[in-house]
Amino acid sequence: MIQTPYLLFLGDAPDPLAAKVAQGIRDWNPEVAKGQFRLPGCAADMGLPDMTLEEAAQAGVKTVVVGVANRGGVISPAWKAVLAEALAMGFDVAAGLHNLLRNEPDLKAAARENGRTLHDVRIPTVAYPIANGEKRTGKRCLAIGTDCSIGKMYTALAMDREMNRRGMKSTFRATGQTGILITGAGVPLDAVIADFMAGAIEYLTPANDPDHWDQIEGQGSLFHPSYSGVTLALIHGGQPDALVMCHEPTRTHMRGLPHYGLPTLEQLRDTALPLARVVNPTVKIVGVSVNTKALGEDEAMRCLEEIEARLGLPTVDPYRIGAGRLVDALAGI
Amino acid sequence: MIQTPYLLFLGDAPDPLAAKVAQGIRDWNPEVAKGQFRLPGCAADMGLPDMTLEEAAQAGVKTVVVGVANRGGVISPAWKAVLAEALAMGFDVAAGLHNLLRNEPDLKAAARENGRTLHDVRIPTVAYPIANGEKRTGKRCLAIGTDCSIGKMYTALAMDREMNRRGMKSTFRATGQTGILITGAGVPLDAVIADFMAGAIEYLTPANDPDHWDQIEGQGSLFHPSYSGVTLALIHGGQPDALVMCHEPTRTHMRGLPHYGLPTLEQLRDTALPLARVVNPTVKIVGVSVNTKALGEDEAMRCLEEIEARLGLPTVDPYRIGAGRLVDALAGI
Numbered sequence: 001m002i003q004t005p006y007l008l009f010l011g012d013a014p015d016p017l018a019a020k021v022a023q024g025i026r027d028w029n030p031e032v033a034k035g036q037f038r039l040p041g042c043a044a045d046m047g048l049p050d051m052t053l054e055e056a057a058q059a060g061v062k063t064v065v066v067g068v069a070n071r072g073g074v075i076s077p078a079w080k081a082v083l084a085e086a087l088a089m090g091f092d093v094a095a096g097l098h099n100l101l102r103n104e105p106d107l108k109a110a111a112r113e114n115g116r117t118l119h120d121v122r123i124p125t126v127a128y129p130i131a132n133g134e135k136r137t138g139k140r141c142l143a144i145g146t147d148c149s150i151g152k153m154y155t156a157l158a159m160d161r162e163m164n165r166r167g168m169k170s171t172f173r174a175t176g177q178t179g180i181l182i183t184g185a186g187v188p189l190d191a192v193i194a195d196f197m198a199g200a201i202e203y204l205t206p207a208n209d210p211d212h213w214d215q216i217e218g219q220g221s222l223f224h225p226s227y228s229g230v231t232l233a234l235i236h237g238g239q240p241d242a243l244v245m246c247h248e249p250t251r252t253h254m255r256g257l258p259h260y261g262l263p264t265l266e267q268l269r270d271t272a273l274p275l276a277r278v279v280n281p282t283v284k285i286v287g288v289s290v291n292t293k294a295l296g297e298d299e300a301m302r303c304l305e306e307i308e309a310r311l312g313l314p315t316v317d318p319y320r321i322g323a324g325r326l327v328d329a330l331a332g333i
Numbered sequence: 334m335i336q337t338p339y340l341l342f343l344g345d346a347p348d349p350l351a352a353k354v355a356q357g358i359r360d361w362n363p364e365v366a367k368g369q370f371r372l373p374g375c376a377a378d379m380g381l382p383d384m385t386l387e388e389a390a391q392a393g394v395k396t397v398v399v400g401v402a403n404r405g406g407v408i409s410p411a412w413k414a415v416l417a418e419a420l421a422m423g424f425d426v427a428a429g430l431h432n433l434l435r436n437e438p439d440l441k442a443a444a445r446e447n448g449r450t451l452h453d454v455r456i457p458t459v460a461y462p463i464a465n466g467e468k469r470t471g472k473r474c475l476a477i478g479t480d481c482s483i484g485k486m487y488t489a490l491a492m493d494r495e496m497n498r499r500g501m502k503s504t505f506r507a508t509g510q511t512g513i514l515i516t517g518a519g520v521p522l523d524a525v526i527a528d529f530m531a532g533a534i535e536y537l538t539p540a541n542d543p544d545h546w547d548q549i550e551g552q553g554s555l556f557h558p559s560y561s562g563v564t565l566a567l568i569h570g571g572q573p574d575a576l577v578m579c580h581e582p583t584r585t586h587m588r589g590l591p592h593y594g595l596p597t598l599e600q601l602r603d604t605a606l607p608l609a610r611v612v613n614p615t616v617k618i619v620g621v622s623v624n625t626k627a628l629g630e631d632e633a634m635r636c637l638e639e640i641e642a643r644l645g646l647p648t649v650d651p652y653r654i655g656a657g658r659l660v661d662a663l664a665g666i
Contacts, residue, residue, distance in 0.1 A: 133558035133590050190528040194563045197527050222565075225466035225612050229530045229566030236558040257466050260611075271607055274600075278593075279558050 002094050002119050002184040003062035004032040007053075007086075008046060011079050012039045013068045019044035021096060022067025024178045028157045032184070034059045039078055044068065053082075053089050063119070065181055066095035075099050075107075084110040087118075094119035096177030121180040122188050124200070131198035131237050133279055138208030139333060142240040143218040143289065144272050146262045148227060148255045150248045151291040151318075152218035153179055155326070158318035159244070160215040162327045169212040173204050175234065179217045189219055189230055197230065201237025213330065216240065222271055223263045224254050232275060239279045241333050242286045243272060244326055245313075249303050250294040265311055286329035287314040335427045335452050335517040336395035337365040340386075340419075341379060344412050345372045346401045352377035354429060355400025357511045361490045365517070367392045372411055377401065386415075386422050396452070398514055399428035408432050408440075417443040420451075427452035429510030454513040455521050457533070464531035464570050466612055471541030472666060475573040476551040476622065477605050479595045481560060481588045483581045484624040484651075485551035486512055488659070491651035492577070493548040495660045502545040506537050508567065512550045522552055522563055530563065534570025546663065549573070555604055556596045557587050565608060572612045574666050575619045576605060577659055578646075582636050583627040598644055619662035620647040 008022040016023070025033050026046040035051035038044075046067075051059065064086040070076070075097065083093050083101070087110040093101060101107050101118040111118045141159065143152035156172055157179075163170035172179070174186025187200045205214045216238045220227030245268055254260040263271070269285055276283040288307055292300035300320060308315035314325040341355040349356070358366050359379040368384035371377075379400075384392065397419045403409070408430065416426050416434070420443040426434060434440050434451040444451045474492065476485035489505055490512075496503035505512070507519025520533045538547045549571045553560030578601055587593040596604070602618055609616040621640055625633035633653060641648035647658040 131559040133593055190526075192527050193523075194525050194527060194530050194566070195523040195560065197562045198559055222608070223611050225569040226464040226531055227528065228569050228608075228611075229562040229564075230527045231562075232555075232565045233527070233562030236561050260466055274604055275555070275561075278556050
């Protein structure tokens with residue numbers, strides 16, 4: 001568990017997109033983000049107070065979170081100077097970088113000397129069990145996609161937020177780096193050893209109150225040859241009561257695989273349901289979440305109507321029109 | 334790659350079953366097994382010449398293979414004395430134990446001092462790529478099962494042996510510890526990091542001659558909640574042209590999961606085929622391999638006939654009647 005609140009380190013982000021982890025925290029868990037720290041040349045701005053490390057300490061910050069991607073595969077000396085100083089001042093440091101904080105000898109030494117923790121959220125910290133498939137109390141909803149990077153995390157976060165707004169019991173369960181930094185905990189599923197994937201998800205979504213929902217962050221796609229095994233482990237470990245199908249209507253091929261077309265939503269439904277029934281015979285597909293960012297307003301609405309009519313399922317773009325109808329659809333389950 | 338030939342270390346095996354790795358090597362790759370090494374009290378016998386380490390060296394042995402499971406979660410001093418001596422004499426040592434050889438300080442030191450290699454085949458030694466899903470030349474056959482531990486490795490080995498007997502081009506591709514020790518190479522798929530599972534199988538089954546078959550060792554089952562993700566990665570990484578379904582007709586529940594029944598062969602067919610078509614639209618299920626060990630001769634034959642009639646697919650028990658009809662079924666592909 002990463003201690004909150006956070007100071008978001010934006011470094012020298014060359015553009016706002018480089019700081020998308022910080023943006024995710026700012027959008028989805030703003031109460032933990034007390035401020036931002038920017039180096040000269042930083043082109044990203046979360047609209048948070050710019051703070052020195054001293055000001056962050058006064059504001060009660062516990063952890064400096066690297067909310068920006070590093071360039072060129074190295075953590076630059078300018079970054080390390082700030083992060084080492086933060087450790088010396090008593091902050092923990094968390095990051096989801098490909099280059100691990102713990103592999104930087106100076107940061108590792110600074111953490112050890114000051115009794116602080118380096119959180120590399122790409123690396124599992126728990127010896128996960130092998131899944132046992134036993135029925136757990138509580139309800140679980142899982143977002144599945146026709147492709148990777150299609151809005152599954154956004155959908156789960158939007159549903160969780162809407163349920164909390166309504167006073168329903170809900171917890172977002174992070175399975176990827178950004179989700180873990182947003183919530184401060186989770187399972188970095190793509191880095192888990194094969195035999196323990198499903199068990200890691202059982203661990204992440206334990207027995208709970210009968211009216212509590214886990215909103216489980218999806219990963220990959222059953223139709224993406226590189227990552228489909230991760231997706232199936234998520235379905236069988238998550239034991240979902242409800243599935244939401246996620247789609248991006250303008251995408252022409254599977255992410256990173258130009259020779260693979262996307263499946264239809266019907267194919268996704270017909271493939272995912274029998275697999276999910278292995279662990280939960282009453283599982284239902286409750287709705288469709290469409291990422292219509294690439295479409296104009298009229299076109300987006302026509303797209304949602306067309307899919308809703310075709311599949312007979314509530315169909316929304318949670319970004320444009322909210323996740324309310326998806327949450328409504330959970331009511332009967 | 335583990336250097337051959339082998340001396341099979343049977344230790345103080347309390348019963349023949351404890352030495353099943355040695356038995357697998359003896360049954361499936363007898364030409365590499367020059368002899369066996371037994372400690373006092375050993376209750377296993379491969380029918381190979383008992384050899385001292387000196388005799389093994391004279392016979393040209395390169396690697397001492399631990400062909401027996403250790404008891405109580407420790408590698409005993411009696412074992413270590415022999416293995417350390419083997420390293421000192423210039424042999425490599427290979428094992429698929431849960432306790433790693435490399436975690437034994439005395440063995441690690443002996444290997445380093447003598448410039449020898451400890452092969453812990455449970456641990457991947459390659460930085461596998463992420464799968465790219467690109468079509469490869471050559472043919473691939475994958476055994477899939479209604480459950481784990483149901484005869485998939487045996488089926489693939491039997492088909493490989495039959496193809497080699499007929500002068501056809503075939504290679505058994507090991508994906509588990511026993512298979513790796515039998516062939517000297519392979520991918521320990523259950524120990525691979527989630528994101529690289531399918532890529533590891535692409536690496537294991539590279540482009541080959543158009544008339545060459547890889548016989549890929551299956552793992553897990555699409556219907557086993559603990560390991561299904563591993564199975565799907567194998568299907569999508571393996572890009573099979575042919576699938577053989579494996580079944581055990583007397584099993585009453587999924588291995589290790591008393592509350593999960595087995596799927597029918599029809600369910601397995603209808604689930605696996607659409608998933609396999611994602612990477613290979615022309616994939617076919619060519620036959621059924623039934624493990625009838627628990628049945629008498631008449632009962633076994635009736636069982637095979639019943640399944641063959643029901644599914645319209647060549648159905649054999651490769652142990653009782655050989656894998657010839659499964660190999661015949663590959664002819665048209």
